[in-house]
Amino acid sequence: MNADMAREIGWAAAYSFLKSKRIPCDYYFTNDDDLVWIVTSGGRRHYHQNTPQETLLAFLQDYQPAVTVFRWVWGQALYPELRQIESEYADEIALPATGFDNGAMIFHSSVADIFIPCYMGDQFVPAFVVQHPYYNLMIPFLYTKNAIKFTGIEYYNPPEVVRHAYDDDEADKFRAYVKEHLLCRHKRWGATLRAKDMSWKPERGIPPYHVDPYLQSLAFFDGKEALMRKHPILEKIGWTEDLISQIAHMSATSKVCEV
Numbered sequence: 001m002n003a004d005m006a007r008e009i010g011w012a013a014a015y016s017f018l019k020s021k022r023i024p025c026d027y028y029f030t031n032d033d034d035l036v037w038i039v040t041s042g043g044r045r046h047y048h049q050n051t052p053q054e055t056l057l058a059f060l061q062d063y064q065p066a067v068t069v070f071r072w073v074w075g076q077a078l079y080p081e082l083r084q085i086e087s088e089y090a091d092e093i094a095l096p097a098t099g100f101d102n103g104a105m106i107f108h109s110s111v112a113d114i115f116i117p118c119y120m121g122d123q124f125v126p127a128f129v130v131q132h133p134y135y136n137l138m139i140p141f142l143y144t145k146n147a148i149k150f151t152g153i154e155y156y157n158p159p160e161v162v163r164h165a166y167d168d169d170e171a172d173k174f175r176a177y178v179k180e181h182l183l184c185r186h187k188r189w190g191a192t193l194r195a196k197d198m199s200w201k202p203e204r205g206i207p208p209y210h211v212d213p214y215l216q217s218l219a220f221f222d223g224k225e226a227l228m229r230k231h232p233i234l235e236k237i238g239w240t241e242d243l244i245s246q247i248a249h250m251s252a253t254s255k256v257c258e259v
Contacts, residue, residue, distance in 0.1 A: 146209060
C-alpha cells in the first residue's frame with residue numbers, strides 16, 4: 001500500500017487493512033514519499049552496509065526499539081537543546097528520541113495501535129499541527145530508553161521548505177495550549193528536552209513493549225477529553241476522536257510529577 005492510497009482512505013483505515021492481511025510484520029515504517037535517504041559515516045562505521053535499507057535493517061535487528069525516529073535537520077538548526085544532546089552522543093548512532101520530525105517514523109508492531117491511527121500523510125493541514133507535539137510529548141516519556149533517534153541514515157526533502165507547518169504561529173499557540181493542561185506544567189518536552197531531563201539512555205530492547213502506568217502519569221494531560229475538545233483546530237481533524245480515546249486509555253489518574 002503506497003502513501004497516496006493510505007492518504008485517500010485514511011491512515012487508520014490503511015493500517016487496519018494491513019493488519020487484516022495477517023502478514024507477519026515486526027515494524028511499520030511511516031514516512032513521507034518525497035524523502036531521499038543516505039547512509040551516514042556513522043552508519044557505515046557501525047554496520048558496514050552500503051544502502052540505507054541494509055543499514056536500517058541492521059539497526060532494527062541490533063536494538064529492536066519500540067519507536068525509531070531520525071535526525072531532524074531543521075530542528076538541529078532551530079533548537080540548541082538538540083545540538084547539545086547530539087554533541088554528547090557524538091560517536092553514537094543511537095540517541096534519545098527528542099525533537100524529531102514525524103514525517104518519518106518506525107513503530108514496533110506492539111505499539112503501533114497507539115500511534116498509527118493518529119498518523120496522517122499531508123503535513124500542510126491542521127492535523128499536522130496536532131500530531132507533531134502529540135508524538136514529541138508521548139513517545140520519549142512512554143518508551144524512554146527504547147525510543148531511539150537513529151543517526152545511521154538521514155533523509156532530506158528535495159523541495160526544501162523555509163518553514164514547516166508545525167513551526168508556524170498556529171502551531172506555537174497549540175503547543176502553549178497543550179502545556180497549560182499538562183499534569184506537570186513545568187515539564188520540558190519535544191525539542192526543548194535537555195540531557196539533564198532524562199534519566200535514561202538508549203538501550204537494546206526486547207519486544208513486545210508495554211507501558212508502565214507510572215511513566216504514563218508523568219507526561220499526560222489533566223482533563224483529557226475537555227482539553228482535546230476545546231481547541232477549535234481539533235474540530236477540523238477527522239481522527240480527533242481516536243486521539244481522545246488513546247489519551248483517555250493511556251493516561252493514569254495519578255498526579256505524580258518529576259522535578
